[in-house]
Amino acid sequence: MNKDNLFTLDYFISHRGASAIAPENTFAAIRLAKSYGSTWVELDVRFSGDKELIVFHDSNLFRTTGINSSVLNKSYKDLKNYDVGEWFHKSFKGEKIPTLIEVINYCNNNSINLNIEIKTEKGLEFSIGSKVQETLSKSWSSKNNLLISSFDFKPLSKIVETQKVKKMILLEEFSKKKFVKYNLNSFYYFGLDFKKVDKKVITYLLDLRKKVLVYTVNDPLEAKLLKSWGVTSIFTDFPKNLILLDDG
Ligand code: G3P
Ligand code: MG
Numbered sequence: 543m544n545k546d547n548l549f550t551l552d553y554f555i556s557h558r559g560a561s562a563i564a565p566e567n568t569f570a571a572i573r574l575a576k577s578y579g580s581t582w583v584e585l586d587v588r589f590s591g592d593k594e595l596i597v598f599h600d601s602n603l604f605r606t607t608g609i610n611s612s613v614l615n616k617s618y619k620d621l622k623n624y625d626v627g628e629w630f631h632k633s634f635k636g637e638k639i640p641t642l643i644e645v646i647n648y649c650n651n652n653s654i655n656l657n658i659e660i661k662t663e664k665g666l667e668f669s670i671g672s673k674v675q676e677t678l679s680k681s682w683s684s685k686n687n688l689l690i691s692s693f694d695f696k697p698l699s700k701i702v703e704t705q706k707v708k709k710m711i712l713l714e715e716f717s718k719k720k721f722v723k724y725n726l727n728s729f730y731y732f733g734l735d736f737k738k739v740d741k742k743v744i745t746y747l748l749d750l751r752k753k754v755l756v757y758t759v760n761d762p763l764e765a766k767l768l769k770s771w772g773v774t775s776i777f778t779d780f781p782k783n784l785i786l787l788d789d790g
Contacts, residue, residue: 548705549687551775553765554782555657556580557758558599562779565606565630567597568637572648578781581655582687587642588661589670594618595642595677598626601663605629614663642677650683659712660692671697678707691733695724710755716743733757733777736764741771748772762786 559571560578567585575583586599591614598621604610607624618641627637642658649656660670674690674697682688690701691710698709710731713720715738721727732747733755747754757777759765762785765776778785 549708551687551689551753551755552580552582552655552782553769553775554580554785555582555584555755555775555777556781557584557777557779558586559583560779560781560784562760563781563784565627565634565637567599567640568626568634569640569645569648570627570634570637572645572654575781576652576654579783580781581653582657582775583649583654584657584659584691584777585645586659586661587670587674588613589663589666589673590618590621591615592617592619593669593673594621595670595673596621597640597642597645599661601661642674643681646677646681649686650681653686655687655689657689657691657710660690660694660697662692662694662697667694667696668700671700675700675702682707689731691731712757714738716747718746731755731774736768736776744768744771744773760785 556575558566560575561571564571564574572583585597587595588598590596598613602612606626606629621639626639627634660674662670684706688707689710691712692698693712695711701709703709708731710733711726711729712733714735716734731753736756736759739756744754753774755775756768756773759776759778765785768776
């Protein structure tokens with residue numbers, strides 16, 4: 543088998559878990575993604591105040607917990623008691639903030655391929671990359687695929703690629719100038735914003751034999767159009783079986 547074939551993506555990656563039907567970045571969102579056919583899940587990972595790797599999107603707790611505080615002002619001991627399910631719907635009351643290690647163990651045991659997006663804080667960009675790498679070395683199962691992404695290339699510099707672990711640079715907006723200035727050609731996987739991307743940019747990267755992933759796409763027609771342009775995967779808030787394209 544060609545080495546490259548050992549790492550395979552699906553067209554649909556459940557963004558923050560199945561975040562259209564469950565609270566984002568929770569076990570409920572991962573379970574529902576899997577039960578509705580997703581084989582790939584994207585989750586956001588950041589540091590707590592005491593440098594635990596937790597699964598949480600925002601730098602402030604307010605949107606999903608109602609507590610107006612920076613995540614970095616709280617230790618994991620505080621964070622683990624917060625409810626991150628009820629804001630979405632009362633039926634999810636009791637969902638807690640997972641740690642990266644809890645999620646990794648779950649993915650290992652349930653054949654889930656994971657995209658960990660590393661969220662950075664000023665001054666901690668390299669240390670979070672190192673901590674993620676350390677955690678993966680100890681715990682990621684060699685059976686499943688793992689994609690590590692970030693808008694910041696500093697944490698990615700600490701990630702070691704293997705046949706089953708790949709890195710992706712996320713860009714809010716692609717420009718050829720940026721591509722050259724930051725030596726982005728060293729990356730093979732690119733994550734681009736649906737609102738800012740067009741066919742020209744996608745074709746440019748595909749012609750360079752890059753893989754192009756696009757976030758966040760919830761409309762089946764848009765998903766279909768991007769597929770016809772050669773996009774590798776989309777990040778969608780829906781699980782795979784709820785965003786069916788009519789050609790499968
Ligand atoms: O990885 C794609 C996407 O998750 C990036 O944006 O803000 O949803 O983490 P955000
Ligand atoms: Mg994300």
